[in-house]
Each structure stands twice: as structure tokens, then as C-alpha cells.
Amino acid sequence: xxxxxxxxxxxxxxxxxxxxPVLLERPEEGIARLRLNxxxxxxxxxxxxxxxxxxxxxxxxxxxxxxxxxxxxxxKVFAAGGDITSMIDAxxxxxxxxxxxxxxxxxQHCPKPVVAAVNxxxxxGGCELAMxxxxxxxxxxASFCQPEIRIGIMPGVGGTQRLVRAVGKAKAMQMxxxxxxxxxxxxxxxGLVSEICANEEVxxxxxxxxxxxxRMPPLAAEQVKEVIIAGMDASLDSALALERRANAxxxxxxxxxxxxxxxxxxxxPVFTGE
Numbered sequence: 001x002x003x004x005x006x007x008x009x010x011x012x013x014x015x016x017x018x019x020x021p022v023l024l025e026r027p028e029e030g031i032a033r034l035r036l037n038x039x040x041x042x043x044x045x046x047x048x049x050x051x052x053x054x055x056x057x058x059x060x061x062x063x064x065x066x067x068x069x070x071x072x073x074x075x076k077v078f079a080a081g082g083d084i085t086s087m088i089d090a091x092x093x094x095x096x097x098x099x100x101x102x103x104x105x106x107x108q109h110c111p112k113p114v115v116a117a118v119n120x121x122x123x124x125g126g127c128e129l130a131m132x133x134x135x136x137x138x139x140x141x142a143s144f145c146q147p148e149i150r151i152g153i154m155p156g157v158g159g160t161q162r163l164v165r166a167v168g169k170a171k172a173m174q175m176x177x178x179x180x181x182x183x184x185x186x187x188x189x190x191g192l193v194s195e196i197c198a199n200e201e202v203x204x205x206x207x208x209x210x211x212x213x214x215r216m217p218p219l220a221a222e223q224v225k226e227v228i229i230a231g232m233d234a235s236l237d238s239a240l241a242l243e244r245r246a247n248a249x250x251x252x253x254x255x256x257x258x259x260x261x262x263x264x265x266x267x268x269p270v271f272t273g274e
Contacts, residue, residue: 004067020037030065036079044084054106058106069110073118075199077199079126080123088105118202122145123145123181124148140185142199156231160176168190170267223246224227227242230242
């Protein structure tokens with residue numbers, strides 16, 4: 001994997017490489033950025049791209065130096081869906097045996113906070129991929145769509161289930177049954193997007209957000225993410241119990257002591273993740 005890793009400084013952009021459908025960058029301490037890198041195919045999610053993305057998320061989840069991950073497609077397009085050329089002649093057994101859910105599992109279960117920086121199209125699998133992020137920063141020209149019905153299929157990697165949880169039944173039905181895109185503004189109003197900004201500001205805004213998260217105590221950040229996600233499908237009483245236990249657990253961390261002591265001493269805390 002090392003030879004496939006492109007590392008850049010914050011003021012440098014990686015050079016596109018056809019052999020690397022995903023580029024790993026480390027723009028700042030504590031932050032990793034994964035950039036989809038198939039510009040010739042509007043970042044269509046080929047099997048190779050999905051596999052490499054899965055591998056990177058697996059590695060970054062275990063990397064203690066990483067406190068936040070940015071997921072982006074670049075300045076023009078996030079991802080315009082699955083790679084149809086690899087699906088058009090596939091039979092049901094072949095599609096089943098691809099086990100796409102296994103490739104996406106490391107993204108879904110990543111303990112680190114994930115910020116998606118979305119410009120341009122986030123269609124089909126691209127929309128499903130963006131929904132795996134914890135925070136979505138979208139350019140005002142971005143658009144989101146689940147157009148699978150228009151080619152005779154339906155979303156298959158969470159596009160119905162995550163969408164309805166994000167925007168509710170009425171909007172999810174409209175998007176999935178008509179295949180029509182919604183604008184970034186509509187996505188923000190519906191609750192799919194966390195924040196919108198000018199297209200040219202998306203990457204900086206995502207980096208700023210990731211920087212703020214990376215400065216937080218990592219154990220607390222992981223517990224916040226875990227409890228919010230686990231509590232979404234639990235009863236309120238069960239979710240509150242999860243919250244209480246997680247909160248109590250954090251009182252065993254050195255970061256809790258450091259955070260409260262720094263507050264009393266009116267200084268900036270230094271969190272170590274312990």
C-alpha cells in the first residue's frame with residue numbers, strides 16, 4: 001500500500017495517477033484526506049476504487065496519529081455513481097458475490113470522525129458514499145441523487161435505508177422513485193447536508209472542520225460518534241443508557257482530567273488520546 005500513497009502538504013495537490021484510484025494525503029497533523037482519483041470517469045466507483053478505499057479506511061482506523069478523515073472527490077465532482085460498464089453484463093450471482101457491503105464496512109464502522117467534502121455530482125453510489133460520512137460539507141453547486149431506478153435497478157449500498165434516516169420518508173421516496181437530483185440547498189434543508197458554502201471554499205471548510213475535530217480528545221470524539229449512531233435505531237431509554245455509560249467511561253481518561261484542568265486554569269488543553 002505504501003507505493004500507492006500520495007502524501008502532500010496542505011498547499012500542494014497530488015498529481016493524478018491512473019494507478020491510484022484513491023489518493024491518501026496528510027494535509028495537517030492529525031488529519032488524513034482520501035481523494036477519489038478517477039477524473040476521466042467522474043470518479044465512478046469501480047471495484048478497484050472501492051477496494052482501495054476500504055483498505056485505506058481499515059488502515060486509518062488503526063492509526064493513532066489520525067484523529068479525523070476527510071473524504072472528497074476534488075473540486076469538480078464527488079462521485080457520479082457506480083461503474084455501469086462493470087455491471088451491465090453481470091448476473092445476480094455475480095453481483096451478490098461481489099459483497100460490496102464488505103468493502104464498505106470499514107467506512108461504515110470507522111471509529112474516527114469522517115468529513116465529506118462534496119463538489120459537483122454525488123449521484124448513486126456517490127450519494128451513498130457521502131452518507132457514510134459523519135459531516136457533509138457541500139458546495140452550493142453540488143447535487144445529490146439516487147438515479148438507479150432510471151436504469152432498472154435500485155440503490156444497493158444504503159441508498160434507501162440511510163437516505164430515509166437522513167431526510168425522512170417523503171423526501172427519500174421522492175428521490176428514490178423519481179431519480180431526480182436535489183440541489184445542495186435542498187439537501188441542507190432536508191437534513192442530508194451539514195453545511196453549504198461557495199464551491200471554491202469546500203476544501204478549506206472541510207479542512208477547517210477536520211482541524212477543529214482533530215483538536216478534540218479522540219476518545220470522546222469516538223464515543224460521541226458511536227453513541228449517536230447506535231442510538232439512532234434504539235429506543236430513547238436504551239439510547240440514553242448508552243449515553244450515560246459512555247459519559248461515565250470517559251471519566252477514566254487522562255484527557256478528561258486534562259480538559260477540565262485546562263478549563264479551570266484558563267489555558268488550551270493538550271489531548272493525548274489516553
